[in-house]
Amino acid sequence: MTGLPVYIAAAGIISPLGRGLAATAQALRANVTAIAPLEIFPLLQGEPLPVGQVRDLDLDPALPRTHLLAREAARMTMRDVIEPPEAIILGCTTGGILTTEQLLRDKVGDCRAYRYHGLASVVEDVAALTGCRGPALTVSTACSSSAAAIALAVAMLRRGRLQRILVGGVDSLSHLTYFGFHSLQLVDRQGCRPLDVTRQGMSVAEGAAMLLLTTRRPDRPLAVMLGAGLSCDAYHPTAPHPEGRGAVQAMQAALADAGLAAAAIDYINLHGTGTPDNDLAEARAVTALFPLPPPLSSIKGATGHSLAAAGAIEAVAAILTLRHGLVPGTVGCRQSDPALGLTPQLTPTDHPVRTVLSNSFGFGGNNGCLVIGREDTGGGASGPTVRAPLAVHGCACLTGGGAARETLARLAAGRAVAGMPAAEAIAAHLPPRLVRRAKRLNRLALALAVASHADSGGRDTPAAVFLGTGWGALTETYDFLDRLETSGEQFPSPTDFVGSVHNAAAGQVAIHFGATAANVTTSGGDYSFEQALLAADSLLEASGQSALLLGVDEGHEPLSSRLDPSVAAGRPLADGGGAFVVNRDPVNARCLIRLAFYEQDEGDATVNRLVQAVAGPDCAAVLAGIPAAEAERGRRQLASFLKGCNRQVPVCDYRPLLGQFASASAVAAALAAICLGRGMLPGALVGGSDIPLEAGSRIVVVGTGRCLTAIECRRP
């Protein structure tokens, strides 16, 4: 093991199989399916397809289904826990979309009605429920989201600063995913039958599961999170690599992280979605790594595929396997496909299991694998891992003022750059084939990635990708739902569905660069880029790897003004982003970058802790982001922070200059990095004379509003 042991202190689950661990164990033992024709929303035509829906959910007109599911799982997990979690990480792909779909159909324009749309609104709700004051993060890597969230939590815990993280995943059924997967012909009309010779696809489902992970050994831990591994196929937006290349890599990474050989795995909980391609690629990956595979099965024929929740739901299933010796069957599989070369467990058996490998794979070629053990295998717990800071070797930004050079020149001349970069300017350096299916957000991300890589001299090929986006691909999401509605639910666009997932952009970037290591998309409203930076710093390995780190958002009419409360209806939109090539090598770096602070705002005490974290004589300037929706609170926080600094610090209130969009802080950080590289910050930015930046000088990008955050950029 490469650090502190991580224990599972508590768990909660609500899925189509039922509520709680006992009910889930009972359903798995009964080997029955919960998949049934869709009932939770009406269809305009056609027979409802089989789905996995949560029964008897107490509906609340004020909250979307996703939030209700998340609340149930969180309450269950934290029921007997006294101390609140220090951080929360949830995997989620569609937030409150089911409610948003209805609002859009009803042509509701009031942005307050959409306040539970964003992915971040789910984890923020759980943070309020559980009294968490620390970072509340959302990982959105499609169907591997919660496995990636758990991998991130494990990495953060092993750094030693946090001791308790609540982690899991949630998604509810929605028109977007129901029709989206159907448009890709990935849904089995007979219900999901994993590994079966006649399998025809998945069953879309919903649910939530959470784990309380801790490095402090509980009296009676449920299980131990022994290791986690992430990878990216970098092959195709939806199809897995036919040989399961990325799946092998993620399983190997998880085993290496756990310090275990393949032979030490007693049971594999397969991703096993029931699509012909997934099951074949996964079988090839498993047989490549396990010459004699241990018992294995997929529970998705029982639960359906609950997308972002699946990894966490199956982690809970793994706990049941470890604690009760219950090896689940593969419901739905009657005759296993001989082409797979596997012998899945078709019915449950009782069999002592010490270690489980749990697989989750998703669109964008995102793979997340977990190794969970009954007890700590005791392999050299060596204390927290120590790491060099992230070093920036290339960076880029895009604003209404253009690329980095033009943006900085305009700002230095005292002019604003808020606006939308022209479509032609975004795609100017991108091959038409690369971007033919990409709409605005995905083009912005590709353009930023290519520009930052070029700026780094293009020597290192980035292995990992970390991307923060507040609102994801709005154009594709809107276009998909619009065509679904205008065609009477007949002709949804598969291309728009594929492009609409939050991690589509990072997946495209990975394919373009052949980046096969971790690929993580975070979404946290105004703090999305901060979350991506935290993920990069936690997950980027110390040895030699480079990563692309991006923050990007698109402006969209009519969605931006409805979803983002800082975007005023009727005002010109702004968008863009920033991108960085980072690694752990400080030699010749433009600057070093780290997330120095991230807490929920609780008044002066939080501001004081921010001052402690980042104030100091070498702080050359503060770039402050005050979201328009939080103007009053943000100005108060900033004034209080500056007062706490006990000296005159030059300040730039950057949002009026860069524009009101969620990932504007990525642009601010890119400008900071460029200025530190040049050794000078233009005086126009801070309303004074030019500021020389010397070795050790720092520019701090402060985020205000519901959270207080600080990105610290330091000249080495």
Added chain:
Amino acid sequence: MQQLIDELKEKIISLLNLTDITPADFDEHARLVGGDLGIDSIDVLEMVVMVEKDYGVVINNQEVGEKVFASLASLAEYIRTHRSGAAA
């Protein structure tokens, strides 16, 4: 038939945003999927939707799909013989 082929060329270039070719460059007998045009499985599904929407012809079987989308000419032929009101 040629009219349908020309119409499909225009539609597919626009539908799949193939900005680097013109209808004149589009060889209706060339391999449509996995060939030089860079058309893949997602594009096939987008074409399936278009064919159903614009011509009322349903292609919901992978084996049939592979034959139909072999080339633009084979797609045109399939539409011609399966569209409602097509001369038997």
